[in-house]
Amino acid sequence: MIKVIAKNYIKKDKIEEVLQATKELIEATVKEEGCIKYEMYQDIKDESILTMMEEWESMDALKNHSNSEHYRRIVPIIGEYSEKAAETNLYKKVI
Amino acid sequence: MIKVIAKNYIKKDKIEEVLQATKELIEATVKEEGCIKYEMYQDIKDESILTMMEEWESMDALKNHSNSEHYRRIVPIIGEYSEKAAETNLYKKVI
Structure with a gap:
């Protein structure tokens, strides 16, 4: 399972x-x-921090997502409305 | 439900x-x-990024945690082994 945390400002x-x-x-x-x-999710202390928390079965599923029509159309809009670049991390569970 | 993302470097x-x-x-x-x-969790591309992902029923439960013996003893150790300060965000789900 791949966990994605995409923190938007x-x-x-x-x-x-x-x-x-x-x-x-x-x-x-x-x-x-x-x-x-x-x-x-929205940061409790700073409403301008909106973070997408994602879980994917595989890297292939995640790659397909980033090639999807809705991703390619909507994610750039979020980018336009951002103060600075998002911080995105891909994680695996260790403990 | 309170979600905590604590990103350690x-x-x-x-x-x-x-x-x-x-x-x-x-x-x-x-x-x-x-x-x-x-x-x-550990970042897939950078093994030095170790992120704790937490879910708590309430702010009180989270406060009790930060006053617990194990928290007060162990979290400073993680701090000593860090390159820079952790980034911790408290979140509520919005969508």
Whole structure:
């Protein structure tokens, strides 16, 4: 299982737009093969930090996701509404 | 539910020590009241990034954790073995 943490730093006046765009991205993504979990979280102290927490069965499933129509259309929109580049880490569980 | 992502940047020659210390911390923590999940992940591309992913029933449960004997004893050890300060975010699910 591959866990992805994608931490986005959103412009304060674009949070609602990103939440709307993300809703559509999530609805399409959870139907993808190999998608275990795909959820958006908001930092309790800083509402402009919106982090996608994902779980994928394999690297292939994750690669297919990044080639999907909805990913290619929506993720750049989130990028446009960001203050700075997202921090994305791919993880494996160790303990 | 409160989700905590604690991203640690470990000195390359101290990874094993941190994994050992973390094992003990996890064994004690999962027994705590209100602890839903408490797991250590390693970045696939950079083995020195070790991130604790936690789920707690409430802020009170999380506060009790940070006052626990094992937390107060072990977390500073992880700090000593770190290149720079950890990045810890507390999250709530939004979508």
